Amino acid sequence: xxVSEVMTAPPVCVAPDASLVEVTRRMAECxxxxxxxxxxxTLRGIVTDRDLAVRGMGGGLDPEARVDAVMSPGVVRVEATxxxxxxxxxxxRTGVRRLPVLDAGRVVGVLTxxxxxxxxxxxxxxxxxxxxxxxxxEPPGPPSQTGAPHEP
Numbered sequence: 001x002x003v004s005e006v007m008t009a010p011p012v013c014v015a016p017d018a019s020l021v022e023v024t025r026r027m028a029e030c031x032x033x034x035x036x037x038x039x040x041x042t043l044r045g046i047v048t049d050r051d052l053a054v055r056g057m058g059g060g061l062d063p064e065a066r067v068d069a070v071m072s073p074g075v076v077r078v079e080a081t082x083x084x085x086x087x088x089x090x091x092x093r094t095g096v097r098r099l100p101v102l103d104a105g106r107v108v109g110v111l112t113x114x115x116x117x118x119x120x121x122x123x124x125x126x127x128x129x130x131x132x133x134x135x136x137x138e139p140p141g142p143p144s145q146t147g148a149p150h151e152p
Contacts, residue, residue, distance in 0.1 A: 003087050004080040006119045007101045007109035013038040016045075016068040020056045023047060023067045034098050036107055037071045043100055043107050045071030075100055080108050084119070087111055 012035045014023050023035055027049060037045040047067055055070040057063070076094045078087050080103040090099060091113060101109040 001084045002080065003078050003082045003084055003101055003111055004103075004109070006084060006115050007080070007111040008115060009101075009109035011036050011100065011107055011110045013107065014047075014067060015039060016066065016071075018067045019064045020052055020061060020067060020070065021063040024052055024063075027052075034110070035067075036075075036100050036110065037067060038107055041106055043075060043077065043102065044068070045073040046075050046098065046100060047071040048098070077102055078111060079103065084116070088116065091116070 012026060012030045012032050014026060014035050014037055016037050016039050018026075018037075026035060027033065034046055034048040036043060037047060045068065047070055051070045051072065055061070056065065059070070061069060076090060076096050077100045078090055080101050087099060091097075097113045099111045100107055101111050
């Protein structure tokens, strides 16, 4: 399965000159914990809600300061066509929680730990669905008086 099948798209992006308050509002509006910093179609960095709190406001920056002052510029990324196993290995190796997804150098999405977790849950539900259905269709036996399994 390719990364593009489980990523969140489109990504929430801002320009490097966006203010911290602008970025905070954008995160709230889109209900996300990070935004990608993109300039002329090129990924320049990523900024998380933690970056805004710790390096931004917690670091004494003015709310009108530019987001590129707090973004992480060395962004670990994956390709949309990468197998999802590449993403799993990248998450384990780097310890990041979000990976920008590129397609031929263009930002097309974001893959988060939560996206992979939801994919695992969907796969588990697909696997267990038939088992649960067969169990639900079996008539229950009479309740046991002792708590021991019922003997036929």
